[in-house]
Amino acid sequence: MRYTAGVLLGALALTGGLTACSSGSEPTAAAGTPSTTASSSAPAAFLELAAPRDSGTQPVGLTYDKDLIPLASKVAVSSEKDNGGTKITLAVEGLLPNHEYGAHVHTKPCGAKPADAGPHYQDKKDPVSPSVDPAFANTDNEIWLDMTTDAKGAATTTASVKWTFRPGEANAVVLHASHSMTMAGMAGTAGDRLACVTTTF
Numbered sequence: 001m002r003y004t005a006g007v008l009l010g011a012l013a014l015t016g017g018l019t020a021c022s023s024g025s026e027p028t029a030a031a032g033t034p035s036t037t038a039s040s041s042a043p044a045a046f047l048e049l050a051a052p053r054d055s056g057t058q059p060v061g062l063t064y065d066k067d068l069i070p071l072a073s074k075v076a077v078s079s080e081k082d083n084g085g086t087k088i089t090l091a092v093e094g095l096l097p098n099h100e101y102g103a104h105v106h107t108k109p110c111g112a113k114p115a116d117a118g119p120h121y122q123d124k125k126d127p128v129s130p131s132v133d134p135a136f137a138n139t140d141n142e143i144w145l146d147m148t149t150d151a152k153g154a155a156t157t158t159a160s161v162k163w164t165f166r167p168g169e170a171n172a173v174v175l176h177a178s179h180s181m182t183m184a185g186m187a188g189t190a191g192d193r194l195a196c197v198t199t200t201f
Contacts, residue, residue: 046076046093047074047076048061048071048072048073048074049061049062049069049071049072049073049074049075049195049197050062050071051063051066051071052064052111052112052113054112055112058110058111058112060197061195061196061198062110062112062196062197063194063195064114064192064193064194064195064196065177065194065195068095068096068099068177068194069095069175070094070095072094073092073093073094073095073153073195074092074093074094075090075091075092075093075175075197076090076091076092077089077091077173077197079201081164084162084163084164085160085161085162085163085164086143086160086161086163086164086201087158087159087160088105088143088145088159088160088173088201089156089157090103090145090147090157090158090173091154091155091156091157092147092149092153092154092155092156092175093152093153093154095149095153095155096149096153097149097151097152098148098149098150098151099148099149100146100179101146101147101148101176101177101179102145102146102175102177102178102179102190102191103145103147103157103173103174103175103176103190104120104121104144104145104176104180104188104190105121105143105145105165105172105173105199105201106118106120106121106170106171106173106174107119107120107121107169107170108172109171109172109198110172110196114174114192114193114194115193116196117171117172117174118171119131120137120143121142121143121165121169121170123142123161124141131188132184132186132187132188133184133187134183134184136187137187137188138187138188140161140162142188143159143161143170144159144180145157145158145159145173146179146190165201170199170201171198171200171201172196172197172199173197173199174196175195175196176191176192176193177190177191177192178190178191
């Protein structure tokens with residue numbers, strides 16, 4: 001069964017979350033990043049990112065940093081369940097050319113503030129928050145969708161895991177300022193939250 005953010009989420013109301021990912025400048029890029037194709041082809045209908053509203057219902061797709069992810073950039077997210085596992089595909093257009101971005105599935109819908117999307121979704125939850133232990137913050141236990149855009153600012157990336165989401169506990173894809181880190185004490189961090197797309201998985 002296939003779920004698409006662009007088609008299913010046009011009227012979704014957003015709610016706020018409480019926790020944020022760790023952020024900042026990390027010295028080492030992740031060793032085990034998902035496969036990335038610099039391409040404008042999309043797995044689902046694209047939606048345009050908008051600026052957060054001062055109040056009320058937020059757009060499904062938001063950009064918090066217009067310099068790194070310009071207004072009207074386009075994002076498409078799809079999720080496919082297969083044989084007890086999950087494959088997530090993220091496609092983008094209109095971002096900075098030849099630029100590295102991180103991306104993860106988060107627990108809460110996007111809100112007016114970057115932190116509203118909550119922490120990363122984890123198949124096995126880390127009892128410590130924020131989760132920066134590589135035993136929990138890794139590509140087998142979370143969904144990492146790091147990418148490098150092509151000369152036109154487009155990319156498509158996929159991540160596959162051997163589990164499925166718990167109902168209602170995965171609600172957004174957040175784009176970050178850098179590729180994800182893997183070392184102890186910084187695992188899963190990927191810099192500031194730049195944009196967010198509320199997604200039903």
